[in-house]
Amino acid sequence: MTDWRTWGSEQLTTIAQEKQAAYDEYKSRKLKLDMSRGKPCPEQLDLSGGMLDVLKPGGRLTTEDGTDTRNYGGLDGIPEAKRLFADILEVKPEEVIIGGSSSLTMMHDTIARAMLHGVYGSPAPWAKLPKVKFLCPSPGYDRHFAICELFGIEMIIVDMLPDGPDMDQVEKLAAEDEAIKGIWCVPKYSNPDGITYSDEVVDRLAGMSAKAADFRIFWDNAYAVHHLTDTPDRLKPMLAACKAAGHPDRVFLFSSTSKISFSGAGVAAMAASAANISFIRRQLSVQTIGPDKLNQLRHVRFFGGMDGIRSHMAKHADILRPKFDAVLGLLASELGDTGIASWNEPNGGYFISLNTLDGCAKEVVAMAAEAGVTLTQAGATFPYGTDPRDRNIRIAPSYPSPEELQAAIRVLILCVQIVSARKLLS
Numbered sequence: 001m002t003d004w005r006t007w008g009s010e011q012l013t014t015i016a017q018e019k020q021a022a023y024d025e026y027k028s029r030k031l032k033l034d035m036s037r038g039k040p041c042p043e044q045l046d047l048s049g050g051m052l053d054v055l056k057p058g059g060r061l062t063t064e065d066g067t068d069t070r071n072y073g074g075l076d077g078i079p080e081a082k083r084l085f086a087d088i089l090e091v092k093p094e095e096v097i098i099g100g101s102s103s104l105t106m107m108h109d110t111i112a113r114a115m116l117h118g119v120y121g122s123p124a125p126w127a128k129l130p131k132v133k134f135l136c137p138s139p140g141y142d143r144h145f146a147i148c149e150l151f152g153i154e155m156i157i158v159d160m161l162p163d164g165p166d167m168d169q170v171e172k173l174a175a176e177d178e179a180i181k182g183i184w185c186v187p188k189y190s191n192p193d194g195i196t197y198s199d200e201v202v203d204r205l206a207g208m209s210a211k212a213a214d215f216r217i218f219w220d221n222a223y224a225v226h227h228l229t230d231t232p233d234r235l236k237p238m239l240a241a242c243k244a245a246g247h248p249d250r251v252f253l254f255s256s257t258s259k260i261s262f263s264g265a266g267v268a269a270m271a272a273s274a275a276n277i278s279f280i281r282r283q284l285s286v287q288t289i290g291p292d293k294l295n296q297l298r299h300v301r302f303f304g305g306m307d308g309i310r311s312h313m314a315k316h317a318d319i320l321r322p323k324f325d326a327v328l329g330l331l332a333s334e335l336g337d338t339g340i341a342s343w344n345e346p347n348g349g350y351f352i353s354l355n356t357l358d359g360c361a362k363e364v365v366a367m368a369a370e371a372g373v374t375l376t377q378a379g380a381t382f383p384y385g386t387d388p389r390d391r392n393i394r395i396a397p398s399y400p401s402p403e404e405l406q407a408a409i410r411v412l413i414l415c416v417q418i419v420s421a422r423k424l425l426s
């Protein structure tokens with residue numbers, strides 16, 4: 001296979017026709033495959049089935065400090081759950097607030113409270129300011145961007161580099177503009193690139209000067225323990241880095257067990273400095289008497305501690321790795337030296353991020369949909385749903401069966417080949 005970009009029109013026309021015939025054959029099969037979201041597959045969910053029986057009527061339903069989990073109380077989580085998330089997020093248990101079942105809800109609510117009341121140390125509620133802006137390393141997580149859009153927060157794209165956001169851009173923007181109040185980060189096995197931030201990026205984020213005194217890093221560590229290999233990426237602990245840099249209040253950390261136990265029925269948590277936590281706790285005490293302690297107890301009884309989480313995640317990896325390998329193998333064999341696409345090979349997380357030639361992604365995704373393969377909308381990985389280069393496609397290999405995945409990726413590859421050939425011919 002050689003670089004298609006060096007081919008003449010005859011060669012490109014021939015390959016386009018050949019690939020179109022293969023695509024038409026797939027289309028006639030009337031496939032119905034959905035790879036639009038990173039959902040665990042049923043076999044992964046079965047791994048946590050035992051959690052449904054760990055609590056029994058008449059059994060011990062109290063926590064280690066004697067709290068009855070069936071009753072009101074415990075605003076910020078049971079001690080055992082705080083300890084578990086302290087280990088996941090590499091903070092102290094007293095720096096953790098346990099929430100409901102969704103970390104995204106905690107992120108949304110954190111922004112909502114900041115807009116209404118400000119964060120700890122804010123001179124004014126953010127909504128009272130003429131303009132609020134967030135830095136959005138992109139491609140990134142579409143739902144972060146949706147939160148900003150909902151609250152009218154202007155999003156500024158920052159490029160993602162192989163070791164995290166382009167820190168030259170981040171430092172310059174944050175230092176110059178007081179309206180920039182925060183940055184979204186998925187620092188480990190990022191959604192969608194699968195990148196883990198380097199120590200240098202962590203230190204620069206922690207240490208940089210920000211014009212807004214109440215600048216916050218939204219550190220969404222959704223994939224903290226979601227390794228695919230035996231040599232996992234290592235992320236430098238962010239709260240410790242912020243403390244060391246003299247900005248202890250700069251970061252809000254988030255995570256959940258959505259892709260450890262059950263998506264939508266797991267446990268979510270956030271963490272931050274003592275000052276941030278006590279500020280937030282006061283506000284939460286008005287909103288709720290406390291989250292679902294039975295679910296927290298179920299989780300800590302089932303997993304035990306970090307060792308239990310690690311061995312459980314190794315079972316997830318055994319299911320996911322062959323799927324990732326299948327996708328990567330097909331991409332390499334069909335697109336390897338063509339110069340029409342590039343992609344990452346992540347060590348963890350839920351996604352493979354595919355870049356086409358500029359100006360092709362939308363057409364590829366539309367063409368795949370016509371053949372019954374639903375992908376995440378092109379552009380979704382960028383603020384306002386617009387990829388300036390129209391090239392990024394997020395592949396979510398976890399949910400389909402291996403056979404479905406093979407078919408879906410073959411269709412996707414054919415679409416990339418056909419659209420690219422047409423582009424190069426034009």
Ligand code: PLP
Nearest residue numbers: 102103104141186191222256258
């Ligand atoms: N953060 C990231 C980066 C995600 O990819 C996802 C789900 O795909 C979430 C958060 C959602 O987490 P939760 O289920 O805890 O709301």
